Amino acid sequence: MVTAAPHLYPHQWSWDAAFVSVGLAHLSVARAIVEWDTIFGAQWATGMLPHIVFADEPDYFPGFGVWGTEIAAARPDGVESSGICQPPVHALCIEQLVAIGRAQGGEAAERADAFMADAVPRLARWHAWMSRARDREGIGLVEIHHGWESGMDNSPRFDPFYERIEVATPKALPRTDLKYADASERPSDREYQRYIHLIDQMIAVEFEDDRIPAVIDFRCGDVFMTASLAASAEALARMADETGDADLAATERARAEHARTAVLASVDPTTGLCRDYDYHAGHHTDVASIAGFSALICGGDDAVVARQRAILTGPQWMGHPDNRYPLPPSISLDDPACRPREYWRGPVWPIMNWLFAHCALQQGDTALASGLREAGLAQLADEEFGEYYEPRTGEPLGSHQQSWSAMAALDWLT
Numbered sequence: 001m002v003t004a005a006p007h008l009y010p011h012q013w014s015w016d017a018a019f020v021s022v023g024l025a026h027l028s029v030a031r032a033i034v035e036w037d038t039i040f041g042a043q044w045a046t047g048m049l050p051h052i053v054f055a056d057e058p059d060y061f062p063g064f065g066v067w068g069t070e071i072a073a074a075r076p077d078g079v080e081s082s083g084i085c086q087p088p089v090h091a092l093c094i095e096q097l098v099a100i101g102r103a104q105g106g107e108a109a110e111r112a113d114a115f116m117a118d119a120v121p122r123l124a125r126w127h128a129w130m131s132r133a134r135d136r137e138g139i140g141l142v143e144i145h146h147g148w149e150s151g152m153d154n155s156p157r158f159d160p161f162y163e164r165i166e167v168a169t170p171k172a173l174p175r176t177d178l179k180y181a182d183a184s185e186r187p188s189d190r191e192y193q194r195y196i197h198l199i200d201q202m203i204a205v206e207f208e209d210d211r212i213p214a215v216i217d218f219r220c221g222d223v224f225m226t227a228s229l230a231a232s233a234e235a236l237a238r239m240a241d242e243t244g245d246a247d248l249a250a251t252e253r254a255r256a257e258h259a260r261t262a263v264l265a266s267v268d269p270t271t272g273l274c275r276d277y278d279y280h281a282g283h284h285t286d287v288a289s290i291a292g293f294s295a296l297i298c299g300g301d302d303a304v305v306a307r308q309r310a311i312l313t314g315p316q317w318m319g320h321p322d323n324r325y326p327l328p329p330s331i332s333l334d335d336p337a338c339r340p341r342e343y344w345r346g347p348v349w350p351i352m353n354w355l356f357a358h359c360a361l362q363q364g365d366t367a368l369a370s371g372l373r374e375a376g377l378a379q380l381a382d383e384e385f386g387e388y389y390e391p392r393t394g395e396p397l398g399s400h401q402q403s404w405s406a407m408a409a410l411d412w413l414t
């Protein structure tokens with residue numbers, strides 16, 4: 001496996017690895033496929049792809065022992081993984097990997113085609129799990145039970161969800177992350193107490209999908225996960241067309257439509273942005289973050305997309321006069337909640353730039369895609385491959401040599 005980062009993240013993360021495989025494909029399709037052997041080798045019997053596959057490396061908290069997934073019946077034998085998921089960008093990345101392999105021709109193309117045929121049924125199980133286990137009420141928004149599932153861990157979009165969690169007995173927190181990143185750039189201990197509390201709630205019901213919603217304090221209909229699912233379901237439908245599985249292609253197109261409808265239904269008519277849904281409170285939330293632009297990931301309504309594009313490229317986001325580069329921060333610099341050095345509370349994330357550029361290209365918006373590519377490459381020309389960047393100064397923050405940041409550069413340059 002390629003670890004998500006050399007020190008801070010010494011294991012394989014699910015959506016990191018999916019992205020990283022696209023970068024690897026430019027160097028070696030065979031190597032890129034090895035990455036998927038690890039991802040798919042950890043797929044749970046339910047179809048879930050777990051968010052971390054652990055390497056034999058103790059220096060990360062919370063490690064396998066804290067996760068307690070040895071009691072999860074669905075976890076495959078011999079694989080140490082966490083018990084939650086991450087955004088379903090996998091099909092979208094595999095489609096890109098296959099396109100890269102085909103463009104290389106010869107053996108690379110043959111390998112890519114054979115891999116696609118193997119991957120399609122696994123992706124189908126993954127998407128089916130997401131609909132079955134995480135859209136139980138059929139409203140279409142993918143339900144998450146931990147901020148880590150969103151991949152945007154401590155984004156202010158989750159503050160309303162975390163604020164109601166009272167941790168009765170705080171635990172010792174061996175914060176290994178603080179050895180490798182400055183505390184001011186990472187989530188607080190208070191946040192970590194809540195993260196661990198949610199894991200304990202899942203352990204109490206042995207990570208069983210049917211029992212978690214009744215006990216978990218965090219139930220968010222995540223609009224960004226949902227838009228990722230819609231984009232990936234379209235990608236999987238196109239791959240199923242190619243492998244001749246018409247039933248699967250139809251299922252995935254229906255899944256994409258259902259997800260897209262929920263994303264578009266979440267749009268706040270006043271702000272024009274997409275909103276998460278609070279299952280406990282029974283309403284949408286109204287925190288503006290980069291996830292608010294989820295319609296740009298999945299498309300589906302030209303007017304909504306045009307409005308979000310105008311806001312994203314406008315003076316509060318990419319076009320902010322204080323920006324070092326015209327790139328989207330995770331929270332607008334004009335927002336009082338913005339903390340420009342603190343993780344998902346303000347910084348610019350290279351992988352978000354890549355994802356938004358990729359989806360723009362899919363939807364024919366070459367101008368947005370090339371703007372993100374150009375500015376994204378200018379930022380990464382520091383060759384630090386920061387996990388995230390200070391929007392105003394362009395200073396790399398968090399981990400350096402972050403694998404998916406390197407992948408963005410590799411894919412954009414080749």
Ligand code: 9WN
Nearest residue numbers: 004009013015016148150151152153
């Ligand atoms: C928890 C690996 C991961 C990314 C996430 C990012 C961060 C982990 C952490 O690192 O989360 O999953 O320990 O902070 O938020 O998106 O997948 O790069």
